[in-house]
Amino acid sequence: MLIKTNKPGDLSESAVTPESTYLKRRTLLKGLGLGGLLLVGPARAGVLDLFSSDKDDKQPGAARKPLDFTAQTPKPDLPLTPENKVTNHNNFYEFGTDKTDPARESQSLKIEPWTLTVEGEVEKPGTVDVWQLMADTALEERIYRMRCVEAWSMVIPWVGFELGKFLQRFRPTSRARYVAFETLYDPGQMPGQKNRYLGGGIDYPYVEGLRIDEAMHPLAILSVGLYGKTLPTQNGAPIRLVVPWKYGFKGIKSIVRIRLVEQMPPTTWNKLAANEYGFYANVNPAVDHPRWSQASERFIGPGGPLSVKRQPTLPFNGYGERVASLYSGMDLKKYY
């Protein structure tokens, strides 16, 4: 897969770090005794066991598999968020509303086999085996900024493929104006779906949507991995959406269905609080969340657990040169 290194907006993202660098870095950290989960894991378990019911069949991270992909070199001005922070600070309300809940509660999610159905306004609807898809598709690494609507951010090396190219296989018709996504609905496996309180009062399944031109944009990807391996369950295994110029909640996880539709589809957070979360949800420092400023963000980067860096938020999360034209003529204060 070709990576277009010189496009504006790709600026700092389009660098390439071979997987060996991650491995080296991990070895180094281990050597220093600061290693991520590998070292902290056993100690964590000891502390957490006091507070969690005994579920013994959990082996965090054990199921992740290495992926073949075209790597991207990280640029020095875009330091990656360490893997253990990416995988231990998650919003995935199906597994609880605390940031640490998904890593703890999602490990038993059965992600193999997994099918993804594409239907609606397409000439060739179909259901694909996601694991087969991973093996058959040329995967590429995309190092993207991730900006959560809660005003924190990360830089994550995703592995995946372009959503647009994937959708083209199903031949969208001229009536396909929007793309609707749906997460797995399985209350037996997802405690937040079974219990409204645990799930933050959300109506499940989680649904998201994009306009067709947004979905076809080359920056929008379906991710199947991060840090060189398949996705951890808490990050949306086995397949999730990543739209780097939008707030993180647009990045729907553990997708089972994609429907191309004519009308703007409902989206979960918009249904819950329309005055706080819009359909577009483009990262925009000029439009505050009613309850907090979006002008700056807390970057969760390398360093100790409480090392803090506050940085300005960029319009379209820094991808404006690539995507702003999608919204020319639109009042972004109205269509937030």
Next chain:
Amino acid sequence: MATIQRTGGARPLQWRKGAAVALQVAVHLGAAAPLLWLFFAIQQGALGGDPVEALIHFLGLGALRLLMLTLLVSPLASSLSFGQLNRLRRPLGLWCCVWALLHFGAWLAFELAFDWSLIATELVERSYILVGFAALLLLLALAVTSLPALMRRMGRNWKKLHGFIYPLVLLACWHFWWSLKSGWVEPAIYLAIAIFLLSLRRKKIAGWGRGLSPASRG
């Protein structure tokens, strides 16, 4: 001391004094131990890859619980005819203030990274933060004036000031409710407990309210 010796109930016995002292020790240990746990939990990664949000919530919720416990003391003391119990109010209230200050400090330091211009606008423009800040200022006023010397010097005004613990607990619940991204069950439970605790002393509160109005100044 803030102790109110009840005369109507059973006579305070020596063992009760001992029990009250033991309870005071328990209050100090109980309020300090979770802070120690928090320190190690963060070190160990038990609060996740980025503990900031969990840290702020833990401290805020702790402060709210301590406030509830403070308000539980005097109804408990009178229903058990155990006046010594009232000695727990001051340490509980002061610990509540410590937790609330840590909660606010964690937000300033770890969420906003001491970006003062941002702090200023957030304090003014975000209603849930404003509500929390108002509660914190009230709490600070109560904590500072809990010094026995000040208490004596303030006389009747001390009671007037310390009656503000009643609106304070409602502000704290309100702040909690508004701070959540979704869900309302947990803050609703806290609010219900707060309203229950206030309803136990509704006559006292009504008296306090009348005492505040200028007409009643004598």
